[in-house]
Amino acid sequence: MELRQYWRILVRRRNVLRNTFLLAILVALVTTGYSSYNSFWRAGASIDMQVQPQPKAVTGSVVDPTLAAHQSTDQVVLAVSLYATTKEFLKALSVGLKPYGYSIDWQALGQGLDVHTSKSHVIDISWSSSDEGEAKSIVTVAANLLLAYVPVWQKDALPHSPPIQRFIFDPPATQRLHITKALSDFGMKLAVGLVAGLILVYLFEYLDVTVQDEADAQRWLGYPTLAVIPGATKTRRTRSAS
Amino acid sequence: MAVIDNLTARVSRASDGKGSQRLLTSPNCPTQITEAYNALLTNLDLALGPNAAGAVAVAAVDGTADAALVATNLAVLTARSGDRTLVVDCDLQRPSLPQLLGLNPSPGIAQLLNGEHTELQSLAQPTPLPLLGAITVGTVGTAHSQLARLGDIPSAVLRLRNVADRVFFITAPVLASVDLLRLAPYVDGILLVVTPRRTERQAAAKAREILTKVEAPVLGSVLAPQ
Numbered sequence: 001m002e003l004r005q006y007w008r009i010l011v012r013r014r015n016v017l018r019n020t021f022l023l024a025i026l027v028a029l030v031t032t033g034y035s036s037y038n039s040f041w042r043a044g045a046s047i048d049m050q051v052q053p054q055p056k057a058v059t060g061s062v063v064d065p066t067l068a069a070h071q072s073t074d075q076v077v078l079a080v081s082l083y084a085t086t087k088e089f090l091k092a093l094s095v096g097l098k099p100y101g102y103s104i105d106w107q108a109l110g111q112g113l114d115v116h117t118s119k120s121h122v123i124d125i126s127w128s129s130s131d132e133g134e135a136k137s138i139v140t141v142a143a144n145l146l147l148a149y150v151p152v153w154q155k156d157a158l159p160h161s162p163p164i165q166r167f168i169f170d171p172p173a174t175q176r177l178h179i180t181k182a183l184s185d186f187g188m189k190l191a192v193g194l195v196a197g198l199i200l201v202y203l204f205e206y207l208d209v210t211v212q213d214e215a216d217a218q219r220w221l222g223y224p225t226l227a228v229i230p231g232a233t234k235t236r237r238t239r240s241a242s
Numbered sequence: 243m244a245v246i247d248n249l250t251a252r253v254s255r256a257s258d259g260k261g262s263q264r265l266l267t268s269p270n271c272p273t274q275i276t277e278a279y280n281a282l283l284t285n286l287d288l289a290l291g292p293n294a295a296g297a298v299a300v301a302a303v304d305g306t307a308d309a310a311l312v313a314t315n316l317a318v319l320t321a322r323s324g325d326r327t328l329v330v331d332c333d334l335q336r337p338s339l340p341q342l343l344g345l346n347p348s349p350g351i352a353q354l355l356n357g358e359h360t361e362l363q364s365l366a367q368p369t370p371l372p373l374l375g376a377i378t379v380g381t382v383g384t385a386h387s388q389l390a391r392l393g394d395i396p397s398a399v400l401r402l403r404n405v406a407d408r409v410f411f412i413t414a415p416v417l418a419s420v421d422l423l424r425l426a427p428y429v430d431g432i433l434l435v436v437t438p439r440r441t442e443r444q445a446a447a448k449a450r451e452i453l454t455k456v457e458a459p460v461l462g463s464v465l466a467p468q
Contacts, residue, residue: 229465229466
């Protein structure tokens with residue numbers, strides 16, 4: 001298909017494109033506005049955990065102590081990340097927030113709390129909210145709970161492992177979300193809407209088995225198209241009565 | 243004058259349907275439609291070449307298009323330009339000329355073909371335009387679903403061509419009947435009517451195949467909304 005034909009299809013089905021784009025604008029306005037309102041403040045904390053390598057004389061093992069320490073660190077980070085998704089942790093978090101004056105359901109906490117590993121030994125915790133104090137409290141309690149879990153897990157899983165040197169190098173802090181993020185989200189949603197519109201246009205064209213226009217008639221009928229009579233309902237100018 | 247007014251009133255009454263605004267005799271017909279039909283007539287004459295003043299069969303590709311409206315509007319234009327014009331409804335399956343122009347359904351082309359009515363002057367019914375005559379399908383028995391079974395097509399076409407400068411035949415859709423194929427050898431050209439977003443591409447391809455096989459003198463197509 002020639003480039004001109006692609007353009008012709010776009011012109012012919014411009015209504016589909018326009019309507020999809022308008023719908024995308026509406027959805028983007030609503031969702032971006034809602035999420036910007038609810039996520040005006042973002043609190044974040046990072047926990048760095050590393051197992052100290054032990055001298056070979058102490059372990060008496062043939063395994064490289066540094067490698068062993070890295071492997072142990074990975075296990076700890078994985079265990080803590082998994083723990084952060086458990087019902088037990090979320091319920092403990094919900095209870096831990098009550099002294100701060102916040103009563104949040106553990107399921108809502110599970111949906112909103114973002115815990116992920118940014119490096120192999122760093123766990124990032126974040127929470128977005130319209131309330132700065134709430135965001136900071138949640139992240140603080142969550143970080144403390146995870147830190148408290150580390151020795152408990154280590155005692156069970158790695159009883160002979162050296163203690164974990166742990167510290168929060170980025171204490172819970174809040175930041176006001178900038179307008180550019182909301183704008184970039186909005187722009188991204190519009191772009192998605194435009195792409196969806198284009199996909200719909202060509203999907204409709206693919207599924208439509210009828211003759212669409214002059215070029216289409218000429219192609220399928222094999223004879224020249226002598227004229228195109230406009231539809232009576234689409235015309236605006238009318239003849240004056242004679 | 244009173245006769246013309248009476249005929250115009252009949253046409254207006256008959257044209258209250260969906261095609262009313264697109265009939266060129268209607269005062270509400272948009273200018274764009276008139277311009278489009280003028281362009282169609284010009285291109286049709288160019289395609290006909292030296293036989294510009296001849297007989298043209300207008301047929302829809304399938305049942306979705308309205309050939310009667312296109313043929314009638316072309317006939318109106320040629321009559322306005324001073325040619326003695328006849329529009330003949332040969333669509334036995336869906337006669338629409340009586341409704342479109344407010345005519346009596348009978349007598350019509352069926353009576354001319356079977357010899358019941360031989361007087362052309364009285365067969366052609368008057369229209370609001372003095373130079374435009376219209377012949378309806380007439381009374382067709384249930385057994386006769388094809389034009390050829392009604393009588394001698396070549397002589398009837400010849401007689402019609404002798405009394406008018408231009409003759410527009412409205413025939414049944416290409417894929418619905420063989421009437422167009424029977425009529426094709428005796429006309430100067432065939433105009434196919436396609437309805438955008440209704441006529442299927444496969445139907446168009448099938449019509450092309452049929453018309454190519456019989457070497458029908460197809461001049462081109464027109465895209466006309468239903």
